[in-house]
Amino acid sequence: MTLSISASHGAPEVPDSQLYTYLNIIDGTGAALQRDMGLLVVDGRIQALAPMAEIDIGTDQGTEIIDASGLFALPGLIDSHVHLATTPEEDRADELLRRQLYGGITSVRDMAGDVRILAGLARNTRLQQMEGPDVHYAALMAGASFFDDPRPAASSRGGKAGAVPWMQAIDTDTDIVQAVALARGTSASAIKIYANLPAAEVTRIATEAHRQNIKVWAHSMVFPALPREVVAAGVDVISHVCRLVFEATDQRPAQYQHKVVPAYQQIDPDDPRIVAVFDEMASRGTILDATLAMYFRQAQAFEDAAGQPDDYKGCTPDFAANLTRIAHQRGVPVATGTDFFNDPDDPWPGLLQELALLREHAGMTPLEIIRSATQIGARTLGIEQETGTLEIGKRADIILLQRDPLQSFANFHSLVLTVKNGRQYPRQEFDPAAAGFPVLQ
Numbered sequence: 001m002t003l004s005i006s007a008s009h010g011a012p013e014v015p016d017s018q019l020y021t022y023l024n025i026i027d028g029t030g031a032a033l034q035r036d037m038g039l040l041v042v043d044g045r046i047q048a049l050a051p052m053a054e055i056d057i058g059t060d061q062g063t064e065i066i067d068a069s070g071l072f073a074l075p076g077l078i079d080s081h082v083h084l085a086t087t088p089e090e091d092r093a094d095e096l097l098r099r100q101l102y103g104g105i106t107s108v109r110d111m112a113g114d115v116r117i118l119a120g121l122a123r124n125t126r127l128q129q130m131e132g133p134d135v136h137y138a139a140l141m142a143g144a145s146f147f148d149d150p151r152p153a154a155s156s157r158g159g160k161a162g163a164v165p166w167m168q169a170i171d172t173d174t175d176i177v178q179a180v181a182l183a184r185g186t187s188a189s190a191i192k193i194y195a196n197l198p199a200a201e202v203t204r205i206a207t208e209a210h211r212q213n214i215k216v217w218a219h220s221m222v223f224p225a226l227p228r229e230v231v232a233a234g235v236d237v238i239s240h241v242c243r244l245v246f247e248a249t250d251q252r253p254a255q256y257q258h259k260v261v262p263a264y265q266q267i268d269p270d271d272p273r274i275v276a277v278f279d280e281m282a283s284r285g286t287i288l289d290a291t292l293a294m295y296f297r298q299a300q301a302f303e304d305a306a307g308q309p310d311d312y313k314g315c316t317p318d319f320a321a322n323l324t325r326i327a328h329q330r331g332v333p334v335a336t337g338t339d340f341f342n343d344p345d346d347p348w349p350g351l352l353q354e355l356a357l358l359r360e361h362a363g364m365t366p367l368e369i370i371r372s373a374t375q376i377g378a379r380t381l382g383i384e385q386e387t388g389t390l391e392i393g394k395r396a397d398i399i400l401l402q403r404d405p406l407q408s409f410a411n412f413h414s415l416v417l418t419v420k421n422g423r424q425y426p427r428q429e430f431d432p433a434a435a436g437f438p439v440l441q
Contacts, residue, residue, distance in 0.1 A: 017042040017063040018422070020073065020398075022052055026406070028075040028374035028389040030367050033406065039073060041396040044422030049392055072404055072411075074370060075390055076106025076133075076397035076420060078377025079351045080289050081239060081337025084121060084135065085113030087154045093121055096341050097132025102430035103349040104412065106397040106420045109337065109381050110137040111217065111239070112194065114155040115166035115186045122187070128423055136190075136381045138217055139183035141205055143196025144169040146256055170201055176208045183214070189382055190215035190236070195256030197222050199229035206234045215382050217289075221246045224254045228277050231286055237380050238281075239289040239337065241323045242315035247273040261313045269322040275330065282331035287380050289337040290327070292362065293354040295320035297340060321361035328364055335380045336373040347431055348413065356409045366406045396422040 018041045025034040027049075038055040040048040040063075048055075057065065079100065084093045100108065110118055118137040124130040140152065147153070147162035147169055155167060162169030165182040183191050191209050193202055193216060202225045206216045218235040220227045221243035228247060230238060245262045246252055248271040253260045281288065296317045303309060328334050336358070342350040355373060358364045364372070378388025387395045398419040403411035416434065418425040427434040 017047075018066055018424075019055075019057070019063050020066045020068040020400075021055075021057075022067070022069040023071055023073045023400075024404070025049070025390060026072060026074045026367070026370055027391065028371055030371045030375075032367075033072075033404075037073075039390070039398070041419070041422050044396055046390060046392055046394055046396050049390060068400060070402075071416065072401040073390065074399050074401070074405070075374035075388055076399055076418065077104045077351060077373045078107045078109070078336070078381065078388070079105050079133075079338055079349070080109045080237075080335040080377050080380045081291055081339045082108045082110050082341070083113055083339070084108075084110050084137075085115075085117035085155065086151050092341075092344070093117070094130065094132070095344065097121070097125065097130070097135070098430070099344075099347070100349045100351075101132050101418055101420065101425055102427055103347075103352070104399040104415050104418050105133045105349055105351060106399075106418065107134045107136065107377065107381060107383065107387065109189075109217075109377075110135055111339070112138045112140040112155070112166075112192045114157070115139065115188065119187055128421065131425065133420070136383070137188055138190045138192035139166040139168070139186050139188040140192045140194050141168050141170050141179065141183070141197075142194040143201075143255075144171060146194060146196040149257065170197060170205065172201070176204050177212075180205070180208045180212050180214065183209075184212060188214070190217045192216075193218035193222055193230075193235065195219060195223050196254075197225055199225040199233065201225075202230055202235070203233040210234065220244050220288075223256045223258070224252065226252065228273075228280065231277055231280050231284065234284070235286065236382075237287040237289055237335065239291060239339075240294075241288060241290040241292070241327065242295060242320050244274050244277055244323060245315070245319075247271070247277055264313075264315055264319050267319075269319060269326055274323070275326065278327045278330040278332050281327070285333065287333045287335050287376060288324070288327050289335045289380065290320070290324045290358075290362075291337050291339045291354075292320055292324055292357045293350060294339045296353075296357060317361065321357070324358070324362040325364075328362060328368070333376045333379070334358070334362075334364070334372050335376050336369070352409070352412050355412070359409055366409070369409075370405065396420075 122135040125132040152161040216235040220238040378384040400417040402414035
């Protein structure tokens with residue numbers, strides 16, 4: 001087929017359609033790179049994606065022609081684990097979200113905080129009234145004892161932690177239908193099962209949440225519910241790979257607020273009990289939010305405080321990486337979440353560290369990691385019908401790089417343009433030293 005595109009002469013400030021020409025496409029599905037492609041965006045959605053040889057550029061006005069010759073186009077990246085409003089008084093969300101957007105991230109998953117703040121961020125980012133990736137957030141459920149923690153108290157200020165719709169204490173007497181309905185009423189994308197719940201309550205929450213058509217995100221160890229019980233409950237995503245170690249140890253605390261550190265050095269990541277959980281996850285399609293970079297940062301912080309590596313008792317980077325590698329090898333879909341914000345002075349978001357570590361230490365190929373950060377990320381958030389891959393009909397969430405990320409993930413630093421829902425955010429507007437991109441008028 002031949003696709004006719006109108007060339008623009010004096011295009012409007014925000015044109016309704018753009019044709020990006022001669023792109024190298026990495027579509028996010030895991031498929032091989034496609035060269036010399038044209039990508040047409042109309043009203044914020046991908047209307048056509050075809051080889052340039054099949055595209056006829058006409059002469060009518062209306063479409064902005066963008067010479068993207070040699071650039072590499074990928075779906076916008078997704079950070080599957082952030083915390084923007086745990087302590088709402090820390091007024092940094094605007095600047096952090098802006099850095100993420102101009103760093104190539106078009107959606108994020110916030111893993112519980114003050115919904116009164118998060119709802120505003122979600123509204124403003126989705127309407128593009130502020131510069132940032134689209135924000136999707138959770139309403140939290142946990143056992144009553146968890147709410148002695150100061151963090152949910154900070155996120156519930158003005159109300160009582162455990163008794164507000166976005167921070168609910170659950171026990172066997174809870175009307176779970178009503179509890180899930182209250183959580184849905186916050187406009188949350190999912191319920192996050194945090195801690196201090198037995199397996200039966202985890203299952204009860206997950207079953208009712210799915211009946212009411214809302215996703216369930218959970219910690220991999222809910223204390224006392226074990227990883228295998230959390231997965232069997234039917235949750236959609238589990239977070240923090242190292243907590244699967246509790247399947248292979250006799251130290252199984254009943255509550256999240258504990259000081260038990262598993263003897264990681266005595267546990268084999270290939271322990272059959274852990275592998276059995278991965279196999280169940282693969283069978284169900286349960287996504288792993290590994291947060292690999294977080295474990296590397298924790299170990300580095302210990303060393304920076306003059307600690308000796310051999311004295312570190314936490315989950316070591318090697319152990320976390322080996323668990324993630326095994327999960328991937330067993331067929332578990334791996335998402336890319338950070339659970340941290342790096343130094344505000346760093347011009348790039350921390351998600352790029354997660355991608356690099358998955359490549360260097362977890363044995364994943366560049367195409368697999370890009371799929372994790374795009375298609376699987378979209379599945380994690382429940383938005384895979386809208387975004388996450390470069391396909392006709394989906395939202396135009398796109399990043400353009402000067403250099404090939406399949407050759408080196410350092411090439412993500414060659415970003416020249418983020419497109420979110422069709423709107424362009426040139427890297428140059430965040431970092432004046434960055435390269436621009438040409439527009440043909």
